[in-house]
Amino acid sequence: MTFDIVEKDRPLRAVVVGAGYIGGEWAPELLAHPGTELVGWVDVVEERARAAAGKLGLDDLPVSTSLTSLLDGQEPDFIVNCTVPQAHHDVTVTALRRGVSVLSEKPMAVTLEEARSMVAAADKARRLFAVNQNRRFMASLVAFRRTVAELGALGLMTSEFFMPYRGPAFLGTLEHPLLQDMAIHLFDAARAVSGADPVSVYCESFRPEWTWYPGACSATAIFEMTGGLRYTFSGSWSAPGQATSWTGSWRASGAHGTVRWDGDNDPTTEAAEGRVLKQYAREADPYTGRRGRFTGLAEGLEEFVTGLRTGRAPQGDCHDNIWSLAMVTAALESARTGTRVPIVT
Ligand SMILES: NC(=O)c1ccc[n+]([C@@H]2O[C@H](COP(=O)([O-])OP(=O)(O)OC[C@H]3O[C@@H](n4cnc5c(N)ncnc54)[C@H](O)[C@@H]3O)[C@@H](O)[C@H]2O)c1
Structure with missing residues (x-):
């Protein structure tokens, strides 16, 4: 439209x-x-x-x-x-x-x-x-996305998000605080980086008995994406020690090699034998005069x-962005029903 x-x-x-x-x-x-x-x-x-x-x-x-x-x-x-x-x-x-x-x-x-x-x-x-x-506009995410595009056909992409986070009070009121609040940032990044859309998901969302959250603050999900790619997400708001960045820690493997990204800095690569991978780095901030901006x-x-x-x-046009929300709502449905859920918009 x-x-x-x-x-x-x-x-x-x-x-x-x-x-x-x-x-x-x-x-x-x-x-x-x-x-x-x-x-x-x-x-x-x-x-x-x-x-x-x-x-x-x-x-x-x-x-x-x-x-x-x-x-x-x-x-x-x-x-x-x-x-x-x-x-x-x-x-x-x-x-x-x-x-x-x-x-x-x-x-x-x-x-x-x-x-x-x-x-x-x-x-x-x-x-x-x-x-x-x-x-999507983070310089290091753009560098990761460009480098992943050099991998040829993708096989598996993983992201881990681990944070010992006590957060604002509303998080404590949610049934699935990680999936309902945070996960969309990583799910949307997975779509942006891979260029693939979600097909189905199996997800478990759960509450370790020792956590300070009343709700299910930890989750793991396997998404099937278009082109046969599998994207996995594991994360927790209740993970003391060795925190990841706020955009998680990522790995993408494809026909031509592997790219890793810590969510903050430039991605690192290793090419498949006989291949050379182009590796992109962060570009300078075009808004350098505006310190402290979000x-x-x-x-x-x-x-x-x-x-x-x-x-x-x-990029965020509603006809496209609705797919990122659909990843969240399907993951929630899968967690509640214990089944693999097709993703439609
Ligand atoms: N992109 C990011 O990293 C990021 C960071 C923070 C918040 N957010 C998002 O921004 C949104 C707001 O978050 P926030 O942290 O600013 O929340 P907030 O609670 O600080 O502010 C929300 C404000 O909206 C007002 N409000 C609520 N219902 C309203 C209505 N019907 N009409 C007019 N005003 C209304 C509230 O009175 C409050 O002042 C959320 O969707 C949140 O997920 C995104």
Whole structure:
């Protein structure tokens, strides 16, 4: 499906929805981008939006608890949905139905049914709806992806995520805190790096009896991907010692050799006998002047703005990103039923 581009000769008008942690990271991006203008901030707790705007010296910025009244009053071209996952569906669909495009934080939604109705709402409104998976823009992930592309046909890709993490309180309220909160970052990275889409999954999600989590904080999953690739994920929020990076620790093996990546630094390679593998390294940060920025937001905004102006879909376009959510929801279903689950969107 296609979306309509914005042809008006002025910066794109944007409203941030959600004035918590990540909303506070997105607003400076809208201020820094030469092609966007921040025209309002919504939060169910008005004082949060007012305080967040004040922190950026924007005391006169329109703020509201009502998304619809701010949309009607400010007529933005897009919103940045920085609300909690449970609110993603309602906020996004409300904007799309008013003809406003949406750039959303991950995950797209909580359930696949919600996500499908959001994609349908975007198609019906002919508006751009994308989810920013910020890690796709990490320089070391890009180097890993490029190097993996040198391997020829892939056989097996593995990722391990081990963290002794006590995290925010909401993690303790989830039945499967690792799968429901964190895993989508690695599942989406697996799709980005391999270029393959998921076919089916078998997953176990469980709770070691000594953990500090009430829920299943550890999981292991085997995904069949298109092209016959198998991708495995093992991880735990409750793993004292030898922590991996926040993007895990990876290995990909293919016809022409093996690539390993620690999730932070340049990948390392070993070629199959008689082969030479090209090894990519991290490129310099194009936003070096912006210290302390949250990696992947400026890049994601740039792709989204380009999309709205040219019609070229960004990486996080909803029709593609829904596959990453489908990996999570199918893994959860497999963990609950003890069966291998086909992955469809
Ligand atoms: N990409 C990343 O690495 C990354 C990092 C942090 C958070 N996130 C994602 O960003 C989203 C927000 O996370 P956070 O840490 O900023 O949460 P948060 O709890 O700090 O902030 C969420 C804000 O949304 C507001 N809110 C809730 N429902 C709303 C609604 N219906 N309308 C308007 N405002 C509403 C809350 O009042 C709160 O101020 C989550 O989906 C999370 O997964 C992504």
